[in-house]
Amino acid sequence: MDADAYRPGAGDLVDGCYELSDSLGKGGMAQVWRAREVSDGREIAVKFLRHDSEALHCLDPQEREAELTVRNARFQREARLLGTLDHPGIPELYGSGSHQGMPYIAMRLVNGVSLRTFLDEHSPLPLATAVAVAAQMAHALACAHTLPVVHRDLKPANVMIDDEGRVVLIDFGIAKPLRSDATRYTAHGSTLGTRGYLAPEQILELDPTTRTDVYCFGCIFYELLTGRPPFPLGADSGLTDKHLNEVPLPPSVHAAGIPEAIDDLVLQMLAKKPDQRPYVDEVLAVLGPFAPRSGDPETRPRTHPDPTAPLRRPEELTTCPRAVPVPPPAVSAPVEGEWLEYRTIDRLCARAESEIASGEPGEAAVRLRELTARVRKEWGDRRPVVRRVWQGAADGLRLAGDFGSAARLYQVVDEALIHGDGPAERAERAVTRLRLAECRLTFGELEAAVAAVDTAGRTAAGLPSELANRVEAVRVAVDVQLTARLTDR
Structure with a gap:
C-alpha cells in the first residue's frame, strides 16, 4: 500500500499506552502483536488493521479506497462488539483507536494454542476432551447469540485453547449484529467465511442467522470427534456442492465410542436448512450429560493444554450475563415436595x-x-x-x-x-x-x-x-x- 503507511515494530509505543514486544502473526486483513500495557505492566494483544495486504495490491486506486473503507468499518464494529460481549470465552476489549493512521484494538492476550494446532497434535481426541471443547465453545457462542451477534467465521484457526484449558473464540472481524439498524459491509458476490466451514446459506450469499454459526460449529465438532471435517478439504472442486447438497456420514462411522445422541446432534447441526438446526443452547443441553464434571479424573491420554480442566474445576468458570438483566425473585418458589395450589x-x-x-x-x-x-x-x-x-x-x-x-x-x-x-x-x-x-x-x-x-x-x-x-x-x-x-x- 502507501509507502508511508505505518508498520508496527518491536518497541513501538501505541497511543502512549501499549508497548509492542513481538508479532503473534498476521492474516489477510489484520496482524496481532503481543504488547505491554504501560499503566500496569500486564501483557495484552494489540490487533492492527492491515493497509498493506497482498489482496489490496491487486486493486486499482478507487477499488482499493472503497475496500479500505469497508475494512475500517468492519474493524470498528469488531471493537464495539468486543466491548459488548462479556464472557471468559471471548477476549475482553481494553481499548481501541488509531495509531499513525492505523486502526488498532487492544484486548486480552490468550496464551495458548489454536484449536487447529491442538487437533494437529492430539487427534483423535478422547470423547470427553472433544465434548469439553464443544461445550465451552457453545457457552461462548450462546453469549454472542443472546445479543444477538453471528460470528460468521468459526473454524479451528479462530478458536484458542489457553494454557489453563479455557476455550476462547477469537477474530470477530466479520461478525454481524442481527439488528434492523446494523449496517451491511458485505457486497453481493463476496462470500465471507472460510472454505470448508461455510454454511449453505453463506455459500448462497443469503442473510445469516445464529443457526449459521451452528452449522460452522457442527463442522468443527465433527472434526473434534473424528479427526477430520465432515467433507475433506483438499483440492476437490466438489466441496461446495457437498456442503450444499450432501448429507455427511455420522461421526461414529469414523470413530468408535461416539454415543447415538452425539451422532444425531452433529447431523442436526449440519442440516442444510437453518430452521432444521438446533439453537446453540439446545446443543448445550445435549452435550451436558457427556461433558466432564467436577471431581472427574484427568482424561487419558493427557493433553496440554487440557480442555477438560475448567469443567472438572467448575469454580473457575463464569456465566454469561443476560443481554438485559432480569431482577431476581424476592420470594422463593414453592417447595418441590409440596402440591401446587x-x-x-x-x-x-x-x-x-x-x-x-x-x-x-x-x-x-x-x-x-x-x-x-x-x-x-x-x-x-x-x-x-x-x-x-x-x-x-x-x-x-x-x-x-x-x-x-x-x-x-x-x-x-x-x-x-x-x-x-x-x-x-x-x-x-x-x-x-x-x-x-x-x-x-x-x-x-x-x-x-x-x-x-x-x-x-x-x-x-x-x-x-x-x-x-x-x-x-x-x-x-x-x-x-x-x-x-x-x-x-
Missing part, C-alpha cells in the same frame, strides 16, 4: 400478566418461569392454567430480551398446550406463533416471520371482531419489525 398459581398469573401489560416484567413473571416444568408435571397439558403459566413466562422472557428462551416456551405452548379449534383457540394459536416469529426474527429468521404474519392475517379475517382485533394488534406490531428488517436487507 390452584388459587396461588391463578393469583401469580394475574400478577405476572399485570406486570407484562405494563411492559416491565418483575417478580411474578420470574416466578412463572420457575414453575413451567412443575405445572406440566403435576397438572398435565390440558388445563388452561398450565398454558397460562407458560404463556406468561414466555411473555416475560420476551420483554426482558431473552428471546431464545422465550421462543422455546412459545413453541411448547403452540405444539402441546393449545387444544381445540374454536375461535378462541385459533386466535391464541395465531398470537403465540406471531410471538414465536418475533423472537426468531431477532435471530435473523425473516422467512418464518413472513409466513407467520401472512397466516395470522388470514386467521384474523375469519374470527369474531374482538378476537380478530387482538390478533391484528400483535400481527401489526410484528409486521412493523419485519418490514424494518426486510428494508435493511
Whole structure:
C-alpha cells in the first residue's frame, strides 16, 4: 500500500499506552502483536488493521479506497462488539483507536494454542476432551447469540485453547449484529467465511442467522470427534456442492465410542436448512450429560493444554450475563415436595400478566418461569392454567430480551398446550406463533416471520371482531419489525 503507511515494530509505543514486544502473526486483513500495557505492566494483544495486504495490491486506486473503507468499518464494529460481549470465552476489549493512521484494538492476550494446532497434535481426541471443547465453545457462542451477534467465521484457526484449558473464540472481524439498524459491509458476490466451514446459506450469499454459526460449529465438532471435517478439504472442486447438497456420514462411522445422541446432534447441526438446526443452547443441553464434571479424573491420554480442566474445576468458570438483566425473585418458589395450589398459581398469573401489560416484567413473571416444568408435571397439558403459566413466562422472557428462551416456551405452548379449534383457540394459536416469529426474527429468521404474519392475517379475517382485533394488534406490531428488517436487507 502507501509507502508511508505505518508498520508496527518491536518497541513501538501505541497511543502512549501499549508497548509492542513481538508479532503473534498476521492474516489477510489484520496482524496481532503481543504488547505491554504501560499503566500496569500486564501483557495484552494489540490487533492492527492491515493497509498493506497482498489482496489490496491487486486493486486499482478507487477499488482499493472503497475496500479500505469497508475494512475500517468492519474493524470498528469488531471493537464495539468486543466491548459488548462479556464472557471468559471471548477476549475482553481494553481499548481501541488509531495509531499513525492505523486502526488498532487492544484486548486480552490468550496464551495458548489454536484449536487447529491442538487437533494437529492430539487427534483423535478422547470423547470427553472433544465434548469439553464443544461445550465451552457453545457457552461462548450462546453469549454472542443472546445479543444477538453471528460470528460468521468459526473454524479451528479462530478458536484458542489457553494454557489453563479455557476455550476462547477469537477474530470477530466479520461478525454481524442481527439488528434492523446494523449496517451491511458485505457486497453481493463476496462470500465471507472460510472454505470448508461455510454454511449453505453463506455459500448462497443469503442473510445469516445464529443457526449459521451452528452449522460452522457442527463442522468443527465433527472434526473434534473424528479427526477430520465432515467433507475433506483438499483440492476437490466438489466441496461446495457437498456442503450444499450432501448429507455427511455420522461421526461414529469414523470413530468408535461416539454415543447415538452425539451422532444425531452433529447431523442436526449440519442440516442444510437453518430452521432444521438446533439453537446453540439446545446443543448445550445435549452435550451436558457427556461433558466432564467436577471431581472427574484427568482424561487419558493427557493433553496440554487440557480442555477438560475448567469443567472438572467448575469454580473457575463464569456465566454469561443476560443481554438485559432480569431482577431476581424476592420470594422463593414453592417447595418441590409440596402440591401446587390452584388459587396461588391463578393469583401469580394475574400478577405476572399485570406486570407484562405494563411492559416491565418483575417478580411474578420470574416466578412463572420457575414453575413451567412443575405445572406440566403435576397438572398435565390440558388445563388452561398450565398454558397460562407458560404463556406468561414466555411473555416475560420476551420483554426482558431473552428471546431464545422465550421462543422455546412459545413453541411448547403452540405444539402441546393449545387444544381445540374454536375461535378462541385459533386466535391464541395465531398470537403465540406471531410471538414465536418475533423472537426468531431477532435471530435473523425473516422467512418464518413472513409466513407467520401472512397466516395470522388470514386467521384474523375469519374470527369474531374482538378476537380478530387482538390478533391484528400483535400481527401489526410484528409486521412493523419485519418490514424494518426486510428494508435493511
